[in-house]
Amino acid sequence: xxxxxxxxxxxxxxxxxxxxxxxxxxxxxxxxxxxxxxxxxxxxxxxxxxxxxxxxxxxxxxxxxxxxxxxxxxxxxxxxxxxxxxxxxxxxxxxxxxxxxxxxxxxxxxxxxxxxxxxxxxxxxxxxxxxxxxxxxxxxxxxxxxxxxxxxxxxxxxxxxxxxxxxxxxxxxxxxxxxxxxxxxxxxxxxxxxxxxxxxxxxxxxxxxxxxxxxxxxxxxxxxxxxxxxxxxxxxxxxxxxxxxxxxxxxxxxxxxxxxxxxxxxxxxxxxxxxxxxx
Numbered sequence: 001x002x003x004x005x006x007x008x009x010x011x012x013x014x015x016x017x018x019x020x021x022x023x024x025x026x027x028x029x030x031x032x033x034x035x036x037x038x039x040x041x042x043x044x045x046x047x048x049x050x051x052x053x054x055x056x057x058x059x060x061x062x063x064x065x066x067x068x069x070x071x072x073x074x075x076x077x078x079x080x081x082x083x084x085x086x087x088x089x090x091x092x093x094x095x096x097x098x099x100x101x102x103x104x105x106x107x108x109x110x111x112x113x114x115x116x117x118x119x120x121x122x123x124x125x126x127x128x129x130x131x132x133x134x135x136x137x138x139x140x141x142x143x144x145x146x147x148x149x150x151x152x153x154x155x156x157x158x159x160x161x162x163x164x165x166x167x168x169x170x171x172x173x174x175x176x177x178x179x180x181x182x183x184x185x186x187x188x189x190x191x192x193x194x195x196x197x198x199x200x201x202x203x204x205x206x207x208x209x210x211x212x213x214x215x216x217x218x219x220x221x222x223x224x225x226x227x228x229x230x231x232x233x234x235x236x237x238x239x240x241x242x243x244x245x246x247x248x249x250x251x252x253x254x255x256x257x258x259x260x261x262x263x264x265x266x267x268x269x270x271x272x273x274x275x276x277x278x279x
Contacts, residue, residue, distance in 0.1 A: 104142030
């Protein structure tokens with residue numbers, strides 16, 4: 001099979017912490033002849049990977065700079081602080097940014113949270129990645145504020161996390177090149193938005209309105225024809241009943257005249273029955 005005959009694939013980028021498994025399974029069920037290729041990208045690189053066309057679309061943390069991108073927000077993540085299990089913070093169910101004022105709080109270079117004012121005391125150096133920051137937390141050097149999905153991704157038995165109630169939250173969305181919504185991108189949009197396989201949206205459903213319209217028109221014509229037939233039958237039945245009623249009335253009229261005639265006849269018979277006077 002030549003390259004030109006090879007079925008096109010859909011390249012889907014995804015950032016750490018995002019789990020596209022459910023959507024990928026639905027894609028495989030609906031489009032078994034179109035391979036879906038998963039491409040792991042970092043949170044920082046994801047927007048540019050979409051802009052450069054390295055992926056057809058990406059599940060990423062929504063960037064503040066959306067130039068050249070179309071984005072559909074999918075959900076908002078809870079923000080947590082990752083601490084050692086024996087840390088004071090672990091005794092609470094949730095904390096605020098103010099509760100971390102005396103802590104060394106790591107802000108890795110791949111952080112996507114947009115702070116107006118970062119909490120805690122800054123570290124001497126910013127870790128390159130969230131994974132590096134997790135290692136430093138485990139070493140007891142400081143704490144890390146991050147989306148909950150990343151805390152779960154880098155889970156360690158000696159660490160735990162608690163919700164930070166007033167921290168900025170990260171939004172995960174589906175992004176693709178602006179003004180380049182291909183058929184495959186539209187198919188995936190339908191999947192993440194929960195459209196059914198029989199939805200009227202999407203390329204396979206594009207031909208359905210015509211088919212449904214033809215069926216509907218035929219059905220309408222049939223119903224209309226049936227309705228006309230039914231109406232004609234009803235009018236015919238009414239006419240027959242009307243004639244029958246008229247005939248019945250005429251019959252009753254004759255019967256009435258017959259009875260009247262009978263009475264008259266009886267009267268005449270009575271007159272004929274009178275004896276003649278003798279002369």
